[in-house]
Amino acid sequence: MNSMNDNGVVAGPASGQTSHTHPLRSLAGTGFIATLAAMAATTLAAALAQAVGVDFEIPDGGETIPLPGFAVVTGFFSVVGIVIAVALLRWSARPAERFVWTTVSLTAISLVPPLLSGANTATTTALLGLHLVPATVMIPILARSLRTRTD
Numbered sequence: 001m002n003s004m005n006d007n008g009v010v011a012g013p014a015s016g017q018t019s020h021t022h023p024l025r026s027l028a029g030t031g032f033i034a035t036l037a038a039m040a041a042t043t044l045a046a047a048l049a050q051a052v053g054v055d056f057e058i059p060d061g062g063e064t065i066p067l068p069g070f071a072v073v074t075g076f077f078s079v080v081g082i083v084i085a086v087a088l089l090r091w092s093a094r095p096a097e098r099f100v101w102t103t104v105s106l107t108a109i110s111l112v113p114p115l116l117s118g119a120n121t122a123t124t125t126a127l128l129g130l131h132l133v134p135a136t137v138m139i140p141i142l143a144r145s146l147r148t149r150t151d
Contacts, residue, residue: 023149024086027142031082034141035075038134042074043067045133049126056126059118074134077110085142089149096146100139107135 046067050056056065081103088095088102114127 024089027086027089027145027149028082030145031085031142034138035078038078038137039071039074041137042130042133043071046070046130054122054126056123078134078138081138081142085146089146095150096143099146100143103139
């Protein structure tokens with residue numbers, strides 16, 4: 001007879017946390033760092049475009065998009081991307097694949113407004129490029145992060 005006392009109870013995560021808490025927080029942290037990088041890259045690209053003569057004037061109202069506006073909009077939509085990534089990590093069997101499909105589709109849709117804005121060719125072209133800058137920062141980083149958390 002074996003005298004080992006084994007009641008079959010296995011200790012779980014501390015403080016009642018689920019096993020999903022750490023990967024979700026880690027993904028969100030990675031996403032926020034990527035957001036800062038995307039905001040900086042987009043704002044720098046917009047500043048460079050202005051330096052070569054792009055005016056970023058939108059015909060409706062004749063207003064010019066200010067440089068901080070690029071950072072704010074990039075930050076907002078990057079956070080939306082993080083929320084999508086976190087939700088997919090939590091509820092999808094294939095979060096990285098679905099994230100890439102979703103975000104590439106949303107990026108393609110985001111290219112429509114600059115084309116419909118009526119801005120001059122230089123502004124339209126710059127805006128199209130500026131939609132792609134944060135996508136090229138955020139999508140690969142978050143997709144890679146999703147892959148490493150599900151493997």
